[in-house]
Amino acid sequence: MATFLLIIIYLAFISLGLPDSLIGVSWTLMQPEFGAPLEAAGLLFMTVAGGTIISSLASGAVIKRFGTGSVTAVSCLMTAGALAGFHIAPTLVWLFVLAVPLGLGAGAVDAALNNYVATHYKAHHMSWLHCFWGIGATLGPVIMAYFMVDGAWRNGFLAIAAIQFVLVIILFLSLPLWKRIGENNAGNASQELSDQHESSTKNEKPLQIRGVKLALIPFLFYCGAEAAVGLWGSSFLVNIKSLSVELAAAWVSLYYGGITVGRFLTGFITLKMSNRSLIRMGQIIALVGTAFLLLPLPDTFTLISFVLIGLGFAPIFPCMLHETPARFGKEHSQTIMGYQMAVAYTGSTFLPPLLGFVAAQLTIGIFPFMIATFVVIMFLVSEKLNITLKTNHTANG
Template identity: 45%
Template sequence: MYSILLAIIYLAFISLGLPDSLVGSGWPVMHADLGVPVAFAGIITMIIAGGTIASSLASERLTRRLGAGLVTAVSVGLTALALIGFSVSDAFWMLCLWAIPYGVGAGAVDAALNNYVALHYAARHMNWLHSFWGVGASVSPFIMSYAITAGLGWTSAYRIVGLIQAVLTFVLIVSLPLWGKAAPVRTSEQSDRVTEGEGTGEANAAGSGGHVPLGQALRIRGVVAILIAFFAYCGLETTSILWASTYLVNGRGVDVATAAAFASLFVLGITGGRFLAGFFADRVGDRHLIRGGFIMLGIGVALIALPVPTPIPALVGLVIAGLGSAPIYPAIIHSTPVNFGRDNSQAIIGIQMAAAYLGSTLAPPLFGVISTWTGPWAFPVFLAALVALGLYSSEHLFRLVARERTVGSPAG
């Protein structure tokens, strides 16, 4: 049963990534068909981001009431409905309408699944699962490309992915009895924070205590620090994905084709790096993965910034930055029950998801504004600032946790 549920969760993570690239890959055709400016893509993504932030913050209460399995199934079903809605939309306002359940479903399933995996599975699975998210995000542009080149239209791509999500919803509903039978994982790191009296199963998926209000969660020592680190990392990731090619072309004189290829290697580095990290994550531990990831990111950014005539260091730096980025997100999530306790993990992971979406939403346009004043050379400087912020904040959390364990004081 453990293996069957794990396989279903792997499929769920692929499905999480599938819709994420559809708007970007299809928008050049979509905006023309709908008769709206190119810039209107930002409206869609902002609505989706708003929904994900709201549902992430509400996920703790929902998961405690309904259980992680049912929240995941309902959320994936909601996303499937929204994607089918996209596929029948012939006006921009309809996309805006369907973007609401799209975002709400994505945020709730992200928070519920990540917390469930953090509580019930080892660190290697968290890394591999997020690698599978990358697989889904990489596959969806090919689905969009096939639909457009085959003359089926962009709506068919949404229909295909929506049907895939609908099938997964059915599988998740059938698997609901399995979600309460998985025992929580116990690692050496967790032994200092997890009490022996805790139960197992679905009732424990969000902790055995009561609802943790937002204000109470934010007052837990170290929570603000890890939220800042998560905000910084996710802002760096999305800024790199969006602006790397522009920097290489306009700032370093790289030809467009080469710049696009190496910018994609940043994303492939994240996906491949998470797969590789899974093989040693349990031995290295989440803290070392976070610290090492930020340090490698810093090395990559330093190579990108090197003022040399050849662009080769910048190209290599992008690849290194992608590999450094790989373990940070899954390690932050997986370490949450260890750092803050099982009873608080669902609430805090929900807030972390909100911080992640906030960083992903705000950082790229912020750099866009900055670059209009300074020019493309500011790209590595902006990334370096985010690396420094993320590393400092995560190290501050580590010091708080170490001090807490030394004196034996409670987390609150």
């Protein structure tokens, strides 16, 4: 029964990933139809992410009141309805209106399911949970690319909405399982949390614990970089590499495919490698992939670069989340986790529009330079954090 519910949770995370890259992939057709400037895609994306931040901050109280299953089902219904609205939206203003429920629904699902899996299932399920998000994020551009061949981007949104409505039905039918499994498995994952820093941080406020503020910065730049590649990758390929819009969409889907495959493998590799080693390795691979975009290489290397960036990004986010209790102790891990998710959404809200603004003033060719900058900052701060935590451990040990 617990396995069956886990499958449903994975399906729900597929639905969370499906809409994530649709705006970026289809913007090359949407922009002229609505007569919108290039940077409007960034503002639209920022509106979605803003709704995600609001719902994630409110998710604790909402989930406590209505339960994880109900919140997940209703949130998926909101995103399905918003996507169906994109199909018929007459003006750019309506896209911004619909972006609000799209973001609110996505944030609630993300917060609810991450917390539920962390509480009721094993640690490696977290990597696989985010792997299934990657499946959705990979399928989204593939489905959209199919409809974009004929210029029918609106039908692409309708097809994704239809898939989401099917998942909504499954989620509502599964509601009785959530409470039953929760009662049987409560506290399983909490037994895995490390008490490494418990005695030294128990009486401190979370933000006063050494290293916490530093730990927030990689979340900002990771989510900003991941979202920026998904949002502007297609525009870079079309305008700089002269690819067709449908081929560019397919190549962006391979970026998400790299994230998906990488997170599936990470679920096994975590049994042999530490989270910190996987984070470092992922950042280096992403830097190599970005370097391919910066060099005057054949188109094949451009394709490889998107795959490498996706593979590099794969372990970073789930490993940073899983490392939280080991870094700062389980006493404050839930609060710190909330800070990290809020900062992560802030990165995905503001950094992609920043890239779009710079691109509008200069050229979309700035894309790989800014992605490289985000990754380098993330890498340097992560290494500084490791040194800080090692110093703390030595001082406390």
